Amino acid sequence: MEKIDLHMHSNYSDDADFPVDVLIARCQEQGISTLAVTDHNSAYSVAAAKALASSSLNVLSGIEIDCTFEGRNYHLLGYGFTPSEDFVAIHQNFSAIQRELTPRKFEKLRELNFYLDEQRLQQLCGGALPQEEQMGEVILEDERNDEHPLLVPYRAGGARADMPLINFYWDFFGPGKVCYMPVTYPAMSDMVEVIRQNGGIPIVAHIGANVKQDHTQVIERMLKAGVMGVEVFSSYHGPELARQLYDFATARAAFVTCGSDFHGRNKPKIEVGQCAYGPQHIEQIRRFVAAASA
Structure with a gap:
């Protein structure tokens, strides 16, 4: 097929x-x-x-x-x-939103007593804006977090270890979760119009x-x-x-x-x-x- x-x-x-x-x-x-x-x-x-x-x-x-x-x-x-240029504007707007949210994401994670090495995160991201999955990766690899009970499910043999990075995102940053931050993106109707106007x-x-x-x-x-x-x-x-x-x-x-x-x-x-x-x-x-x- x-x-x-x-x-x-x-x-x-x-x-x-x-x-x-x-x-x-x-x-x-x-x-x-x-x-x-x-x-x-x-x-x-x-x-x-x-x-x-x-x-x-x-x-x-x-x-x-x-x-x-x-x-x-x-x-x-x-x-x-x-x-x-419509799609360039979409990317620029999204990046600006994420740039503003990133320090607040760090704060939320540190409130859970996670060690987060920002220098290592920057190295991992290669200069791009860090995503929640990358934050999870840096937290999980940091030996200072080895005994943290909230991270047990994401380590080998854990209930969320099948896809630990995306599961970290959903479990901590998904709607209603402890690190979730409400954010308003462009209206769907506006994005529909952009796509359709560009064929x-x-x-x-x-x-x-x-x-x-x-x-x-x-x-x-x-x-x-x-x-x-x-x-x-x-x-x-x-x-x-x-x-x-x-x-x-x-x-x-x-x-x-x-x-x-x-x-x-x-x-x-x-x-x-x-x-x-x-x-x-x-x-x-x-x-x-x-x-x-x-």
Whole structure:
């Protein structure tokens, strides 16, 4: 069956590892024939990714944008757009927000009596803004934190040790968690408009990672705000939720997409191409690919 993966991250995302060419080579080794690199709030990978397209590899332009809808934060995927200064502004705005939040994140972690070596963190990040996963990595490797009881689940054999860095992020910085800091991103409706005005298609990403119930009711309102489809097949969605989202999207003629959300080291259990769609779904995904390739 044709392999398509429309959600992955290169090192233009601060929480991912692989340069664009290495990432796409990995996809080709896995037999992927259509892909999009969807970096966080950044379209800088688009030119490099599309330069590697070939007769056997279709590459769509892609981005994943942090945005706010009805007072809650979500990720909005954009595909098939032409990069412009609009996307530079998105990246600059996001970076400014994160730059302001970073010292407050450090404070929250130190309030938990974690030792956080900022010099080591800066070295690990290579000058980029540090992400929560990188903070977790520096904290976990610091011998001064070896006996800290809150870190036991993330060490070898622990309940959260399967993907310790992303689990650290969710457990400490996720909504309602001890280090969580409310932040308002650009309105989803505004980001939808940017994507569409630049010839692209806006798709809501992995809704199962953002809300735990009433998924289709939330998406229904997003569609009214201009979103054009749903990332149905995702590493965050089990078979039952994927079935529900697929039926919902197809009943409304909304686009259906799929993506692994591959990052590399931060999500070691996730490989490119792990999208969990079946032969019965491929025509709907092809319908989207054709529209985004036009």
